[in-house]
Amino acid sequence: MTASDGAFNSSVEAAHATIDTTGWNEGKHIVFIRGQDADGYWGAVSAIFVYIDNSGGFPITILEADFDTSDDGFGYIDDPFRGTNQPGYAEGERNASGGLSGGGLQVTVGGIDNADIFGMSGGWRRSFTLNEPANNVRISFYYNLTQASDYESDEFSEVLVSVDGTLYGMGLNDYVAQIFGNGNGGGSESTGWQFFEISLGALPVGDHTLVFGLHNNKKTYDNESTVLLIDDVVITATSATGNTPPSVTITAPPNDSTFTEGDIINFSGTASDFEDGDLTPSLSWTSSIDGTIGSGGTFSTSTLSVGTHIISASVTDIGGLEGSDAISVTISPMGLPDVIDWNTMSTVAYSNQDNTGTFEVQDGGLTFFMEGNRWRRTTDTFTITPFTLLEFEFQSDSQGEIHGIGFDEDDTLTNDLRIFRIYGTQNWSGDINWTPAYSGSGTFESFTIPVGQYYTGSGFYLVLVNDKDSGTLDNTGRFRNMRIYEDAPPPGSCTVETDFEIGGANGWVNSAASTCSTGSFVVGTPTEVVNGGVTTQLAGDHTTGSGNALFTATNSSAGVNDVDGGNCIVESPTFSVNEESDVSIWYYHGQRDAGDDPSGDFFLLEISTDGGSNWSTLASYDDVTVNAVWSEATTTVGAGDDVKLRVQVSDGAGTGDLVEAGIDDISICPSAF
Numbered sequence: 001m002t003a004s005d006g007a008f009n010s011s012v013e014a015a016h017a018t019i020d021t022t023g024w025n026e027g028k029h030i031v032f033i034r035g036q037d038a039d040g041y042w043g044a045v046s047a048i049f050v051y052i053d054n055s056g057g058f059p060i061t062i063l064e065a066d067f068d069t070s071d072d073g074f075g076y077i078d079d080p081f082r083g084t085n086q087p088g089y090a091e092g093e094r095n096a097s098g099g100l101s102g103g104g105l106q107v108t109v110g111g112i113d114n115a116d117i118f119g120m121s122g123g124w125r126r127s128f129t130l131n132e133p134a135n136n137v138r139i140s141f142y143y144n145l146t147q148a149s150d151y152e153s154d155e156f157s158e159v160l161v162s163v164d165g166t167l168y169g170m171g172l173n174d175y176v177a178q179i180f181g182n183g184n185g186g187g188s189e190s191t192g193w194q195f196f197e198i199s200l201g202a203l204p205v206g207d208h209t210l211v212f213g214l215h216n217n218k219k220t221y222d223n224e225s226t227v228l229l230i231d232d233v234v235i236t237a238t239s240a241t242g243n244t245p246p247s248v249t250i251t252a253p254p255n256d257s258t259f260t261e262g263d264i265i266n267f268s269g270t271a272s273d274f275e276d277g278d279l280t281p282s283l284s285w286t287s288s289i290d291g292t293i294g295s296g297g298t299f300s301t302s303t304l305s306v307g308t309h310i311i312s313a314s315v316t317d318i319g320g321l322e323g324s325d326a327i328s329v330t331i332s333p334m335g336l337p338d339v340i341d342w343n344t345m346s347t348v349a350y351s352n353q354d355n356t357g358t359f360e361v362q363d364g365g366l367t368f369f370m371e372g373n374r375w376r377r378t379t380d381t382f383t384i385t386p387f388t389l390l391e392f393e394f395q396s397d398s399q400g401e402i403h404g405i406g407f408d409e410d411d412t413l414t415n416d417l418r419i420f421r422i423y424g425t426q427n428w429s430g431d432i433n434w435t436p437a438y439s440g441s442g443t444f445e446s447f448t449i450p451v452g453q454y455y456t457g458s459g460f461y462l463v464l465v466n467d468k469d470s471g472t473l474d475n476t477g478r479f480r481n482m483r484i485y486e487d488a489p490p491p492g493s494c495t496v497e498t499d500f501e502i503g504g505a506n507g508w509v510n511s512a513a514s515t516c517s518t519g520s521f522v523v524g525t526p527t528e529v530v531n532g533g534v535t536t537q538l539a540g541d542h543t544t545g546s547g548n549a550l551f552t553a554t555n556s557s558a559g560v561n562d563v564d565g566g567n568c569i570v571e572s573p574t575f576s577v578n579e580e581s582d583v584s585i586w587y588y589h590g591q592r593d594a595g596d597d598p599s600g601d602f603f604l605l606e607i608s609t610d611g612g613s614n615w616s617t618l619a620s621y622d623d624v625t626v627n628a629v630w631s632e633a634t635t636t637v638g639a640g641d642d643v644k645l646r647v648q649v650s651d652g653a654g655t656g657d658l659v660e661a662g663i664d665d666i667s668i669c670p671s672a673f
Contacts, residue, residue: 001035017157027165028385040628041439054084062137063128063210063235066093068102074124074184076107081121081160081167081215088112090122099231100142100193107214109157110148111225116218123160123213124230130205133244133274134237139163140197141212141233143176146190147226151181153369153397153476155219156363157226161196161212172255172328175215179226183371186474201323203237204274210235246273246315246323248283255327261306261334268298271323279315286312301588304331306420340482341365350377350463351413357466357473367480370466372473373400377461382407384460384574388452392482393444394422400468400475401426403438407451407460417509419465420449423477426467435523444480450487453507453573494669495643496575500541500548507573508550515566516651519552519660527550529590531558531658534557535628536590542630542664550595551662552649563659566600567650572666574611575643579670583607583635585645586665589621590660598623600652603661605633611642628660637669643668 001017008015019031035043063237065072076092079085090109098104109120139161148158159176167174176196179189201505214228250269259265271279285294288310293301309331314324328540343365357372370376382388384407396403403423413430421431423438432454438445462484466477498506500523510520526549528539536558541549552568601623606615618633635642649661 005149015191016195037439041436043441043449046642060134060238060494060580061129061236062134063126063233065126065233066102067099067104067231070094070330071105071124074105074126076105076205077123077125077211079121080123080125080211080213081162082119084119084121084215086117086120089117089120090214092122092124092213095229097230100144100294101231104229104231106230107228109214109216109226110219111222113221113222116217116220119215120219121160121213121215123211125209125211127207127209128235129207130203132336134203134204135201136245137200137203137235137237137552138197138336139168139200139210139233139235140195142193142195142231143212144191144193144229145177145179145214145226146188146228147179147181148224149182149186149188150221150223150224151219153181153183155181155224157197157214157216157228157230159191159212160215161198161210163200163203163210164208168200172326176348183474183476183551186397193282201247202274225265237406244274245321246271246276246279246317248313248315248323250311250313250325250327253327253329256330257327258330258332259304260332261304262302263331264300264302265329266298266300267294267311267313269313269325271295271313273315273317273323276317279317281597282315283313283626286316288312304329306331306333308380338483340366340484346379347376347464348379350408350461350465351411353413353465353467355487359466362478363480367478368482369476369478370464371476372466373468375463375467376412377408377463381459381461383458384456386452386456386574387486388450388456388484389487390449390451390482390484391447393446393480395442395444395478396423396438396440396481397442397476398474399440400424400466401635402428402431402467403475403477404431404463404465404467405449405479406432406463407455408463408466409457409460411461416455418455419463420451421465422447424467433504436502444478450503450507455576456574458637492670494667495577495581496666496668498666499543499664500550501543505550508570511569511571511646513567514569516563516568517562519563519568519649519651521550521568521570521647523548523550524554525549526662527554527556529555529562529658529660532592534590534625534658535591536562536592537660538588538590538628538630538662542586549662549664552660555660559658563649563651563661565651567648568661569646569648571612572643572645575639575668577637577639577643577668579639581637581668582671583637583643583645584665584667584669585618585633585663586630587619587633587647587661587663588628588630589619589626589649589661590659591621591624591626593656594625595623596657597652600650601657601659602648602650603659604646604648605663606646606648607635607637607645608646609637612644612646615646630664637668 078087083147089158095106107122119668158178169175248271252268280297309329312326316322342361352374355373359370404419404421406419419431420434470477529537603621605619653658
């Protein structure tokens with residue numbers, strides 16, 4: 001895959017790829033596409049259908065227009081899309097120099113005055129006639145969509161194309177491209193010139209109508225306008241000298257529908273074939289998760305698994321050609337509460353931190369938006385148990401210093417760590433650095449935070465953070481589809497399985513009782529330290545040798561940031577155990593010099609079963625030389641125990657010693673597991 005502009009150097013890139021289909025079987029194929037960033041994180045999967053037809057038809061060009069000297073038979077029309085009726089706020093013209101090269105067709109919507117206008121569209125239309133059926137009909141064109149700088153975040157513009165009244169778009173969307181506003185003065189936004197191509201499958205004999213153009217959902221000022229340029233429109237096909245594939249349409253449920261586990265879902269669809277007629281009774285329905293789920297034109301099911309399904313309906317005609325359609329359906333787990341409705345969930349300023357900027361409720365109450373230096377808390381309070389989960393989606397157009405979320409019981413910023421930082425430039429010591437953080441993609445990303453593993457209690461306010469103290473306060477944050485719910489592990493499942501790859505320290509904190517000057521515990525990949533023939537710090541984690549562990553600071557060289565000046569203590573959150581369980585924790589300890597500080601040099605790995613009131617030793621070393629090696633400590637705890645773990649590693653007053661420690665792969669699982 002290659003970047004269209006020659007280099008992958010921005011958060012959003014247009015890309016293209018060539019796939020050799022030599023040897024592919026005839027029929028429908030699904031091509032899955034996704035991207036990976038420089039840190040190794042994968043993005044969402046997109047999919048397209050590719051049809052291979054070896055029926056022997058010959059390629060034909062149905063329509064070709066470059067608009068260099070005329071409109072090539074296209075005519076401008078007002079309000080062709082989404083039921084709009086605002087002809088005074090849309091216009092079209094052929095722009096003699098506005099194409100990718102030479103002329104192009106232009107549509108402009110919005111502007112004019114300061115009236116609030118909802119729904120505007122304009123487009124260019126041309127009819128074409130097929131004297132015989134056509135297979136593998138493909139439409140392609142270049143487009144450039146530019147939206148002025150003053151659109152708000154709930155205002156968007158989109159490129160649309162339809163054939164015979166049906167909209168076609170990228171993947172499962174019914175639009176080609178879409179741009180959302182970025183706030184007053186946020187700068188104009190443009191797709192730049194992009195290439196779009198889509199397969200329509202087969203078209204029957206007769207007259208057909210192509211319309212492409214622009215739709216804008218809303219404008220409020222005269223400086224809010226959008227311009228679309230179109231060039232090099234081509235329609236190609238394969239003549240139907242033989243068999244044509246069936247046409248399949250899923251009519252229910254709508255694409256991107258969401259249901260709760262156990263809901264009865266009604267599916268329906270149609271299938272027709274030019275040669276064979278109505279094939280609806282022969283439809284076969286499959287799920288990308290559950291396999292075959294039904295057959296025929298209609299059926300119902302209540303047994304779809306939790307997750308996002310690609311539901312496909314397909315049929316094969318008598319000549320062996322297949323037709324299909326697909327939609328996305330999401331099944332949510334039973335028992336989840338409704339998402340927070342911000343129209344009814346009131347917020348007030350948090351502590352003394354809420355200063356300047358805007359905040360507003362969007363998407364009918366599903367989204368809470370902030371811009372500038374805003375800290376908001378709810379007036380409602382919540383109880384946080386060991387099993388409380390916070391689930392939400394987050395999006396930002398512009399990065400601030402701290403984008404975070406959490407709970408606080410006293411409306412002050414001076415108590416224990418409460419805020420989970422998911423994005424931002426500031427390395428603030430007063431937050432919990434959640435990983436993996438928001439990638440900066442500009443799109444919504446999902447988060448699930450096990451808050452109860454970090455703190456518990458009652459009377460907690462929910463706090464939303466969009467912090468930036470200086471400069472241009474254009475930083476934004478959107479929290480969407482937020483749920484707060486309990487997720488106690490079912491009988492027979494592990495209470496804890498932690499490898500520090502996701503969620504940062506997972507609730508482990510450096511204790512306030514620590515006295516060391518350097519060497520506090522951090523999450524990261526340990527770097528090997530060997531000095532005087534003794535290994536004090538290992539290379540890599542226990543799980544893979546290259547991942548994360550919780551250890552006493554990254555060392556650039558021996559003696560730099562090792563434990564010095566006292567005792568470094570790290571403690572786990574409290575884990576409530578429902579049944580007798582086995583505890584396992586992998587650890588290492590390294591110490592170079594022996595006997596130089598018998599009272600001050602030591603290592604202790606401890607466990608408490610009463611929430612930290614009393615402690616028992618799992619592993620220990622006195623003032624001796626120790627070569628670091630991953631070792632496992634195990635024990636058994638009982639049902640109803642409140643388990644905490646603690647590591648102490650100390651380098652006393654004696655000078656010159658090297659002392660290190662680390663832990664990884666912690667589990668508390670039922671003894672019969």
